[in-house]
Amino acid sequence: xxxxxGIRVVxxxxxxxxxxxxxxxxxxxxxxxxVERAGPKGGDILxxxxxxxxxxxxxxxxxxxxxxxxxxxxxxxxxxxxxxxxGMRPGVLERLGLGPEICLARNPRLVYGRMTGWGQxxxxxxxxxxxxxxxxxxxxxxxxxxxGRPPMAPPTLVGDxxxxxxxxxxGILAGILNARGTGQGQVVDAAIVDGSANLMNLLLSVHAAGxxxxxxxxxxxxxxxxxxxxxxxxxxxxxxxxxxxxxNALLFSKLGLGDDADFKNPYDPRRWGALRERLAALFATxxxxxxxxxxEGSDACFAPVLTPLEAMSHPHMAARGIYSQHxxxxxxxxxxxxxxxxxxxxxxxxxxxxxxxxILRSVGFSDAEIEVLLSGR
Numbered sequence: 001x002x003x004x005x006g007i008r009v010v011x012x013x014x015x016x017x018x019x020x021x022x023x024x025x026x027x028x029x030x031x032x033x034x035v036e037r038a039g040p041k042g043g044d045i046l047x048x049x050x051x052x053x054x055x056x057x058x059x060x061x062x063x064x065x066x067x068x069x070x071x072x073x074x075x076x077x078x079x080x081x082x083x084x085x086x087g088m089r090p091g092v093l094e095r096l097g098l099g100p101e102i103c104l105a106r107n108p109r110l111v112y113g114r115m116t117g118w119g120q121x122x123x124x125x126x127x128x129x130x131x132x133x134x135x136x137x138x139x140x141x142x143x144x145x146x147x148g149r150p151p152m153a154p155p156t157l158v159g160d161x162x163x164x165x166x167x168x169x170x171g172i173l174a175g176i177l178n179a180r181g182t183g184q185g186q187v188v189d190a191a192i193v194d195g196s197a198n199l200m201n202l203l204l205s206v207h208a209a210g211x212x213x214x215x216x217x218x219x220x221x222x223x224x225x226x227x228x229x230x231x232x233x234x235x236x237x238x239x240x241x242x243x244x245x246x247x248n249a250l251l252f253s254k255l256g257l258g259d260d261a262d263f264k265n266p267y268d269p270r271r272w273g274a275l276r277e278r279l280a281a282l283f284a285t286x287x288x289x290x291x292x293x294x295x296e297g298s299d300a301c302f303a304p305v306l307t308p309l310e311a312m313s314h315p316h317m318a319a320r321g322i323y324s325q326h327x328x329x330x331x332x333x334x335x336x337x338x339x340x341x342x343x344x345x346x347x348x349x350x351x352x353x354x355x356x357x358x359i360l361r362s363v364g365f366s367d368a369e370i371e372v373l374l375s376g377r
Contacts, residue, residue: 001029001341001344002027002028002029002030002334002338002341002342002343002344003028003029003338003341003343004025004028004029004030005029005030005341007025007029007030007031007082007083007176008030008031008033008080008081008082008083009022009025009026009030009031009032009033009081009082009083009084009085009172010033010035010074010077010078010081010083010084010085011032011033011034011035011058011084011085011086012035012074012084012085012086012087012088012093012098013034013035013036013037014086014087014088014115015087016087016131016156016160016164016165017087017115017160017161017164017165017168017192018085018086018087018115018165018168019034019052019054019055019087020054020160020161020164020165021085021113021115021164021165021166021168021169021172022034022054022055022058022085023053023054023055023056023057023058024165024166024169024334025083025169025172026056026057026058026347027056027057027334027335027343027346027347028334028338028343029341029343029344031059032057032058032059033058033059033061033077033081033355033359034055034058034059034060034061034350035061035063035065035074035077036060036061036062036063036352036353037062037063037064037065038062038063038064038353038374039062039064047352049349050327050329050349050351051329051349052349053329053331053349055349055350056326056331056346056347056348056349057346057347057348058347058350059350059354059355059358059359060350060351060352060353060354060355060356061077061353061355061356061359061360062352062353062356062374063356063373063374065096065098067373068097069372069373070373071096071097071098073360073363073365073373074098075097075098075102075103075106076363076364076365077359077363078098078103078106078107078110079106079107079363080107080363081107081110082109082110082111082176082179083110083111083112083113083172083175083176084103084110084111084112084113085113085115085168085172086098086112086113086114086115087114087115087116089116089125089126090114090116090120090121090125090126091126100112100114100187104185104186104187107185108183108184108185109179109180109183109184109185110179110185111171111172111175111176111179111185111186111188112185112186112187112188113168113171113172113175113188113190114187114188114189114190115164115165115168115190116189116190116191116192117129117130117133117134117159117164117191117192117193118134118191118192118193119189119191119193119194120187120189120191124137131155131156131158131159131160131192132153132159134159134163134164134191134192134193134196135153135158135159135163135192135196136151137193138159138163138192138193138194138196138197138200139197139200140153140158140159140163140196140197140199140200141153141158142214142216143203143212143216143219143221143222144158145216146217147215147216147217147218147222148217151216158196158199159192159196160192162195162196162199163192163193163194163195163196163197163198163199164190164191164192164195164196166195167190167194167195167198168188168190171188171190172188175188203221206219206220206221207219218269220243220267225269225272225276226240226266226272226275226276226279227240227241227242227243228240228241228276228279229305230279230280230283230284231280231283231284232283232284232286232287232288232290232291233284233285233286233287234287234288236287236288236304236305237288237304237305238283238288238291238292238295238302238303238304238305239302239303239304239305240279240295240300240301240302241301242300242301242302243301246299247299247300247301248266248301250298250299250300251295251300251301251302252266254294254295254298254300255279255282255294257278257282262274262275262278263275263278288304291304292304308323308330309330311323312324312325312330320333321333324346326346326348327348327349329349331346333346334346353374356370356374357370357374360373
């Protein structure tokens with residue numbers, strides 16, 4: 001059960017942001033039917049087995065999509081679906097006979113969600129690429145990392161997931177709302193290059209206000225500013241980002257720097273390098289736990305830098321139940337949280353084709369037809 005109870009989504013198996021979008025919808029209670037390729041490893045699709053957190057809560061149907069009868073079975077599923085998710089290169093689903101024209105003709109209320117890196121059209125639409133390439137072209141990579149060094153961003157988070165999966169999920173839900181009012185479905189073209197560029201709008205606002213130059217390392221939020229992560233004496237790290245005057249005054253006071261002349265004007269870019277060096281030297285004198293005891297829970301805008309496994313045991317994270325182990329796999333709980341329709345227990349990761357028979361029976365296939373469809377598995 002969940003806020004999306006009663007919504008049916010057909011997901012054509014892929015990798016990365018498309019499946020992650022399906023997980024988000026399943027976490028919120030949607031019925032997500034994952035159409036996987038038949039065979040022990042599903043062709044060339046990355047097979048994570050029971051570790052595929054992005055497939056939790058879904059039901060799996062394994063079919064040979066080169067078989068016309070299998071395509072007919074998928075179309076039958078689509079007849080009763082609210083949305084479809086696919087993440088192939090533009091034109092692949094059309095060649096299979098599952099393109100939007102065919103699907104929307106059968107189910108006019110369908111929201112057809114397409115997840116790509118470059119989009120359905122444009123000079124690069126057919127080119128291969130990955131997260132780093134998309135956010136490099138969109139501008140989202142530019143402020144990542146220190147000046148004088150090549151930009152570097154956390155893997156998959158900014159592009160595939162932030163600019164891709166989240167925008168696809170939002171587009172699908174908006175499309176379903178619209179279809180319920182108008183009876184008309186549509187295609188959602190969710191391109192990572194579009195979404196990651198859209199994520200830049202807050203920083204572009206700061207830039208327009210004159211507070212974030214396009215030269216890397218000269219703004220309040222990037223480069224050599226003293227709001228940063230620092231190494232401790234035990235090899236662990238801590239983070240501080242006390243941007244506002246009342247917060248950095250408290251931080252400096254707790255660090256014994258409140259009366260230090262160097263820290264009287266922390267907004268002077270000419271001083272940032274020196275302040276950062278002073279703070280780096282200070283944090284390196286004690287282990288991480290010393291700084292946690294001194295600063296955590298105050299308005300000094302501080303947090304230790306934790307591994308996901310460490311994060312699971314942190315008192316705040318544990319109190320909210322954010323991380324847990326399921327079948328030996330560390331994973332994060334569904335988000336966001338709903339007061340009236342909370343998400344149920346974290347769904348299990350299905351085995352490939354685990355629900356094939358029950359799914360096909362539910363849409364009217366006879367046992368004899370199912371045997372024929374699944375005989376090539």
